[in-house]
Amino acid sequence: MQTSSENILSAVRIDKGFPGTKALDKVDFHLRRGEVHALLGENGAGKSTLIKCLTGAYHRDGGSILLDGTEVDPRDTFDAQRLGIGTVYQEVNLLPNLSVAENLFLGRQPRRFGMVDIRAMNRKARELLSQYELELDVTRALASYSVAIQQVVAIARAVDLSGKVLILDEPTASLDAHEVAMLFRIVRRLKARGLGIIFITHFLEQVYEISDRITVLRNGRLVGTRDAADLDRRDLIAMMIGRELAAEIHSAHANTAGGEPRYRFTNYGRRGRIEPFDLNVRVGEVVGIAGLLGSGRTETAEVLFGAHRADSGTAEIDGRPVELSSPRAAIRQKFGFCPEDRKTAGIVGDLSVRENIVLALQARRGWTRPISRAEQNRLADLYIRALDIRTADREKPIRLLSGGNQQKAILARWLATEPEFLILDEPTRGIDVGAHAEIVRLIETLREKGMSLIVISSEIEELVAYSTRVIVLRDRAHVAELDGDRITADQIVEAIAAANERRAS
Amino acid sequence: MKQKYLPLTATIFIFVLSYALCAAQYPNILSTRVIGNLLTDNAFLGIAAVGMTFVILSGGIDLSIGSVIAFTGVFLAVVLEHTSMHPLVAFALVLMITTLFGALMGAIIHYLEMPAFIVTLAGMFLARGMAFVLSIDSIPIKHPFYATLKGLYYKLPGGGRITLIGGLMLLVFAIGILLAHRTRFGTNVYALGGGTATAKLMGVPVASTTVSIYALSGLLAGLSGIVFSLYTSAGYSLAAVGVELDAITAVVIGGTLLTGGSGFVAGTLVGIFIQGLIQTYITFDGSLSSWWTKILIGALLFAFILLQKGIIHLSRDNRKRA
Numbered sequence: 001m002q003t004s005s006e007n008i009l010s011a012v013r014i015d016k017g018f019p020g021t022k023a024l025d026k027v028d029f030h031l032r033r034g035e036v037h038a039l040l041g042e043n044g045a046g047k048s049t050l051i052k053c054l055t056g057a058y059h060r061d062g063g064s065i066l067l068d069g070t071e072v073d074p075r076d077t078f079d080a081q082r083l084g085i086g087t088v089y090q091e092v093n094l095l096p097n098l099s100v101a102e103n104l105f106l107g108r109q110p111r112r113f114g115m116v117d118i119r120a121m122n123r124k125a126r127e128l129l130s131q132y133e134l135e136l137d138v139t140r141a142l143a144s145y146s147v148a149i150q151q152v153v154a155i156a157r158a159v160d161l162s163g164k165v166l167i168l169d170e171p172t173a174s175l176d177a178h179e180v181a182m183l184f185r186i187v188r189r190l191k192a193r194g195l196g197i198i199f200i201t202h203f204l205e206q207v208y209e210i211s212d213r214i215t216v217l218r219n220g221r222l223v224g225t226r227d228a229a230d231l232d233r234r235d236l237i238a239m240m241i242g243r244e245l246a247a248e249i250h251s252a253h254a255n256t257a258g259g260e261p262r263y264r265f266t267n268y269g270r271r272g273r274i275e276p277f278d279l280n281v282r283v284g285e286v287v288g289i290a291g292l293l294g295s296g297r298t299e300t301a302e303v304l305f306g307a308h309r310a311d312s313g314t315a316e317i318d319g320r321p322v323e324l325s326s327p328r329a330a331i332r333q334k335f336g337f338c339p340e341d342r343k344t345a346g347i348v349g350d351l352s353v354r355e356n357i358v359l360a361l362q363a364r365r366g367w368t369r370p371i372s373r374a375e376q377n378r379l380a381d382l383y384i385r386a387l388d389i390r391t392a393d394r395e396k397p398i399r400l401l402s403g404g405n406q407q408k409a410i411l412a413r414w415l416a417t418e419p420e421f422l423i424l425d426e427p428t429r430g431i432d433v434g435a436h437a438e439i440v441r442l443i444e445t446l447r448e449k450g451m452s453l454i455v456i457s458s459e460i461e462e463l464v465a466y467s468t469r470v471i472v473l474r475d476r477a478h479v480a481e482l483d484g485d486r487i488t489a490d491q492i493v494e495a496i497a498a499a500n501e502r503r504a505s
Numbered sequence: 506m507k508q509k510y511l512p513l514t515a516t517i518f519i520f521v522l523s524y525a526l527c528a529a530q531y532p533n534i535l536s537t538r539v540i541g542n543l544l545t546d547n548a549f550l551g552i553a554a555v556g557m558t559f560v561i562l563s564g565g566i567d568l569s570i571g572s573v574i575a576f577t578g579v580f581l582a583v584v585l586e587h588t589s590m591h592p593l594v595a596f597a598l599v600l601m602i603t604t605l606f607g608a609l610m611g612a613i614i615h616y617l618e619m620p621a622f623i624v625t626l627a628g629m630f631l632a633r634g635m636a637f638v639l640s641i642d643s644i645p646i647k648h649p650f651y652a653t654l655k656g657l658y659y660k661l662p663g664g665g666r667i668t669l670i671g672g673l674m675l676l677v678f679a680i681g682i683l684l685a686h687r688t689r690f691g692t693n694v695y696a697l698g699g700g701t702a703t704a705k706l707m708g709v710p711v712a713s714t715t716v717s718i719y720a721l722s723g724l725l726a727g728l729s730g731i732v733f734s735l736y737t738s739a740g741y742s743l744a745a746v747g748v749e750l751d752a753i754t755a756v757v758i759g760g761t762l763l764t765g766g767s768g769f770v771a772g773t774l775v776g777i778f779i780q781g782l783i784q785t786y787i788t789f790d791g792s793l794s795s796w797w798t799k800i801l802i803g804a805l806l807f808a809f810i811l812l813q814k815g816i817i818h819l820s821r822d823n824r825k826r827a
Binding site: 077078081093094095096097098102103106107109111114115116118141144 | 683689766
């Protein structure tokens with residue numbers, strides 16, 4: 001067993017399996033005192049599973065965790081926190097209705113004569129936050145502050161409670177450049193105090209800016225741990241996505257669609273949601289939409305689909321102006337939209353796979369003209385076979401299916417309406433690697449059949465794989481468009497990064 | 506001003522305004538006598554509403570309160586009539602029963618992950634049914650100790666009286682305010698209202714807090730039942746029907762968010778006063794049907810729900826811009 005006193009946290013040969021998949025396969029991970037250690041990998045690589053094993057949210061199947069040289073076995077995240085491993089998630093896990101001070105000291109408020117000493121608590125909260133360059137009114141509700149501030153409050157709480165290891169899970173996803181800079185200043189300061197910091201992100205610039213070492217996971221296995229200074233970006237991406245996929249990416253968009261644009265959106269936008277943009281989409285084209293979280297990707301999709309009515313500009317199909325004032329109107333023009341959060345906006349968990357698949361088609365026909373049961377069965381069976389939806393039978397409640405299969409069922413729902421213009425918002429989020437590749441292949445097939453698609457994804461490699469054009473968003477505006485040979489992961493990353501630098505300056 | 510004080514300020518403003526309007530028409534309404542009666546008449550509702558405030562702050566609801574009040578009254582009447590038990594012992598006994606009853610409902614809500622609405626609805630039928638089992642008639646309570654208790658009051662200048670039960674309500678509110686705002690338990694209640702899952706992640710003892718909240722509500726419903734039996738000198742199983750709804754109304758008019766996590770115990774007191782004031786006005790007027798109370802309270806309730814929606818909407822916009 002390799003433990004040295006400089007490692008504050010060592011995870012050795014961690015195994016974790018889920019029914020059907022091996023999420024972690026003998027993964028080693030060592031975190032030194034006073035380092036920022038980036039943990040990278042594509043979605044489904046096992047990053048979050050590893051983190052959940054370290055913080056006790058999952059119980060590992062095998063392997064051992066050493067904290068400060070002693071073996072630990074956290075029962076839950078609270079236990080891990082007590083032991084010294086604090087975690088801050090992208091979605092701030094604090095209580096928005098409580099004051100900042102109460103959030104910091106919940107469960108350990110200073111007391112006098114059995115009563116909470118509010119004045120002492122607020123004073124301690126101010127002292128604590130002043131170490132983080134924050135001057136706040138700590139008596140105000142947490143919800144009244146920006147996400148970045150909430151993030152820092154969460155870090156302050158985690159460090160104050162735990163003080164050995166800090167795990168930052170995508171902390172910068174919804175922050176702007178200034179806020180990221182502030183966060184990084186804080187991280188550097190904590191590093192100087194000797195904390196071990198695990199940093200998870202999708203943004204490679206940030207990885208190079210802040211990390212000392214990088215560990216890459218792929219498909220639940222450890223690819224390697226390197227010093228950030230010795231690892232150039234190309235090699236890092238190769239570690240993350242593997243050579244096979246890299247090769248596949250280059251061959252993907254050999255034949256880009258030609259011809260006149262079929263769908264023309266001119267000066268299309270909605271105040272407060274997305275700046276007016278021009279967008280032309282041809283038949284048989286996949287337009288990828290890239291950008292950071294909160295850059296206006298979903299807002300673009302919602303305006304196109306009429307979920308939020310555009311307040312400027314015009315939409316034309318084949319040169320004929322159309323009114324996309326509501327999703328119903330859009331569906332009538334043969335539009336389809338798979339939303340991002342399938343749990344809340346997509347599936348109806350207790351209905352069967354069949355019912356979920358026919359839902360959109362039935363809605364378009366109107367409830368007065370029901371689809372016959374035989375027709376429903378035919379459609380469901382057709383798509384279960386065509387999309388390879390893994391389900392015991394079509395009557396199984398959809399919530400019992402895995403994420404990837406749910407995603408395919410929602411795709412089936414829209415395919416059943418035979419759309420000509422399909423918008424997919426994060427079609428591969430939260431599904432396993434195998435299903436991932438299948439969805440990508442499916443997008444290719446739909447494109448070849450002559451469908452026009454808009455695909456939003458935060459996974460740049462994936463956009464590269466299927467897009468004939470990529471639009472880059474920033475600050476709720478379309479800022480760049482890449483096509484042909486310019487669609488590479490590096491170019492997209494650079495376009496996003498350039499867009500951000502422009503904003504920072 | 507901080508946003509969280511907005512509903513409470515609105516409540517106080519409405520109360521002061523309506524009090525001024527009433528006083529302009531009937532100057533007598535300012536007399537300490539009326540104020541004393543306001544406290545006495547609403548004592549049982551106020552005490553129960555304190556418990557309800559905690560339940561609603563935690564994001565729950567307790568529909569059993571009215572039935573528990575009726576059960577308490579019948580229990581006391583039956584025990585005092587058929588046994589020689591001293592009322593104080595009977596009080597302690599019945600408070601124990603109702604507290605346990607509340608704790609049991611809290612445990613079911615937490616451990617069986619049942620919605621509070623259904624569990625306390627079941628509790629409502631159960632408590633009312635138990636009251637009927639004890640007696641279906643209205644039983645008068647003639648114990649001399651009751652007369653002693655009813656004779657206790659603090660005389661205000663101007664002839665008004667703060668009776669024992671009116672004073673008790675104020676005391677319960679004072680303790681409730683301390684409990685909600687100055688103890689860890691209180692903060693935990695707010696934390697549950699902010700989100701159970703997050704609260705758990707942050708180390709809030711969700712199980713014991715939930716059980717304690719409903720136990721507290723049961724205890725205060727029991728106390729409210731004792732006060733009600735003192736007020737009416739009787740126990741009747743059909744009494745206090747719908748009191749839980751009046752209590753919810755007072756809590757919401759008092760500025761507590763029905764979805765939990767935000768509000769003040771003190772607001773509930775003002776909510777009680779507003780309801781009592783409307784009632785008093787109608788008594789003073791004499792010609793208005795008492796249904797006007799319900800109509801006015803209904804309108805107020807709507808207004809407050811709209812106000813809360815507006816505030817939630819505003820705070821969301823603020824956050825987006827921040």
